[in-house]
Amino acid sequence: MTTVRYTKEHEWVRMEGDIATVGITDHAQEALGDVVFVELPEAGREVEEGEACAVVESVKAASDVYSPLAGTIVEPNQAIVDDPAMVNREATSGAWFFKLKLANASDFDRLMDEAGYKAFLDTL
Amino acid sequence: MTDEPLKTTPLDALNRELGGKMVPFAGYAMPVQYPAGVLTEHLHCRQHAALFDVSHMGQASIHGPGGAAALERLVPGDMQGLGAMRQKYTLLTMEHGGIMDDLMVANLGDDHLFLVVNASRKDIDLPHIAANLPAGLTLERHDDRALLALQGPAAITVMAALAPEAAALPFMGVARITLAGAACLASRSGYTGEDGFEISIPADRAEEVARLLLAQPGVMPAGLGARDSLRLEAGLCLYGNDIDETTNPVEAALMWTIPKRRRAEANFIGAAPILAALAAGPARKRVGILPEGRAPARGHTPIVDDAGTTLGEITSGGFGPTLNGPCAMGYVRTDLAANGTALSLMVRGKPHPARVTATPFVPHRYVR
Numbered sequence: 001m002t003t004v005r006y007t008k009e010h011e012w013v014r015m016e017g018d019i020a021t022v023g024i025t026d027h028a029q030e031a032l033g034d035v036v037f038v039e040l041p042e043a044g045r046e047v048e049e050g051e052a053c054a055v056v057e058s059v060k061a062a063s064d065v066y067s068p069l070a071g072t073i074v075e076p077n078q079a080i081v082d083d084p085a086m087v088n089r090e091a092t093s094g095a096w097f098f099k100l101k102l103a104n105a106s107d108f109d110r111l112m113d114e115a116g117y118k119a120f121l122d123t124l
Numbered sequence: 125m126t127d128e129p130l131k132t133t134p135l136d137a138l139n140r141e142l143g144g145k146m147v148p149f150a151g152y153a154m155p156v157q158y159p160a161g162v163l164t165e166h167l168h169c170r171q172h173a174a175l176f177d178v179s180h181m182g183q184a185s186i187h188g189p190g191g192a193a194a195l196e197r198l199v200p201g202d203m204q205g206l207g208a209m210r211q212k213y214t215l216l217t218m219e220h221g222g223i224m225d226d227l228m229v230a231n232l233g234d235d236h237l238f239l240v241v242n243a244s245r246k247d248i249d250l251p252h253i254a255a256n257l258p259a260g261l262t263l264e265r266h267d268d269r270a271l272l273a274l275q276g277p278a279a280i281t282v283m284a285a286l287a288p289e290a291a292a293l294p295f296m297g298v299a300r301i302t303l304a305g306a307a308c309l310a311s312r313s314g315y316t317g318e319d320g321f322e323i324s325i326p327a328d329r330a331e332e333v334a335r336l337l338l339a340q341p342g343v344m345p346a347g348l349g350a351r352d353s354l355r356l357e358a359g360l361c362l363y364g365n366d367i368d369e370t371t372n373p374v375e376a377a378l379m380w381t382i383p384k385r386r387r388a389e390a391n392f393i394g395a396a397p398i399l400a401a402l403a404a405g406p407a408r409k410r411v412g413i414l415p416e417g418r419a420p421a422r423g424h425t426p427i428v429d430d431a432g433t434t435l436g437e438i439t440s441g442g443f444g445p446t447l448n449g450p451c452a453m454g455y456v457r458t459d460l461a462a463n464g465t466a467l468s469l470m471v472r473g474k475p476h477p478a479r480v481t482a483t484p485f486v487p488h489r490y491v492r
């Protein structure tokens with residue numbers, strides 16, 4: 001049973017019940033470099049699959065973070081707003097971006113599993 | 125954009141060996157950062173010293189008698205007053221008053237001027253200069269030379285150990301020195317706001333010189349990312365962002381490069397429109413802008429008033445690692461250019477409060 005899945009936009013998604021926790025992958029934080037600013041969606045915002053809803057900025061550039069699936073934001077992670085460098089230190093654990101209540105919980109199964117994401121990275 | 129293969133600098137193999145993340149810039153494969161990352165490289169430069177490969181920039185010489193007077197037709201700076209082994213920052217101006225490029229000119233004595241121009245503009249600048257030189261003067265391109273910038277407070281210690289004649293230079297002084305057995309040209313200058321040196325080296329000796337400098341205490345390689353955040357904090361213009369063919373020196377706040385004699389003589393290309401703009405007062409002005417929150421405002425961010433009317437745009441902006449916050453520059457209507465003026469920046473469709481602020485954002489530490 002896979003509980004963490006991935007998107008081609010380099011996000012990871014962990015399911016617990018019908019709540020998905022979303023963050024960016026190590027590959028993504030590595031490519032971004034030192035993160036200096038994060039902007040997150042407010043709780044209650046409804047997002048479409050693929051909608052740009054968060055921003056992560058390094059010294060050099062700003063990048064969008066997309067909602068991996070349709071749903072409603074239930075909690076942004078204020079800790080990474082207060083300490084953006086957390087995204088580099090613990091991208092796949094404490095530095096999650098937001099929690100999302102999926103519009104349709106079965107959508108999760110459409111995302112790539114770890115092997116699929118690794119294979120995708122090899123094509124880049 | 126074209127699909128032409130990227131050119132490489134004489135330090136390409138070393139840049140890759142050092143783990144440089146290579147990106148296309150002005151037609152060259154250039155290191156945007158090394159494994160330490162932009163933030164660390166930036167802070168290291170301000171605290172110790174950083175070595176930048178800037179070999180993509182254009183180097184050239186004007187040979188012959190009367191070079192300074194001839195060059196004054198093309199640039200509004202005081203070239204005839206430039207002493208031997210001294211360097212100056214100046215501009216190539218255009219008939220309509222726009223800026224073709226900004227550049228450094230050094231007087232090497234013996235009827236020899238040495239020029240450093242921007243990489244993205246060298247194939248425009250150098251033919252323009254060559255076409256405007258009178259008989260008896262020649263322009264020589266130095267495509268066979270590398271250029272290194274050693275910047276930061278430890279640069280002087282490094283040079284004192286390797287080339288004492290460079291360490292004795294004043295700000296904007298120039299010396300012929302020997303490094304790793306190679307004949308180099310060093311100037312006490314740079315584009316980070318820190319004390320430091322720019323060193324021109326024959327291409328086939330560049331790697332040895334770079335390795336020697338990197339082996340000195342406190343020296344770390346740094347890429348174009350840190351160079352950009354350092355020059356932004358120092359309030360220095362980036363050609364193509366903050367100045368270009370559509371900006372004149374008056375609105376770009378670069379009139380300090382045009383001394384009284386040159387204004388009175390008014391004999392440089394574009395003198396009439398530039399002096400007219402000075403007399404009339406410019407409609408817009410380049411200013412420093414500090415966002416009040418944490419969100420960086422990047423180039424092309426609209427600057428608006430409370431009613432949402434566009435007043436101008438950010439031309440360079442990002443996060444200043446030493447400032448530990450966002451900083452920017454851009455053009456605003458002249459009536460809003462006074463320090464302290466409140467503005468809003470439209471970042472991702474939302475207004476963010478900001479203030480016009482004097483530059484540099486981080487004080488210059490040039491040796492005087």
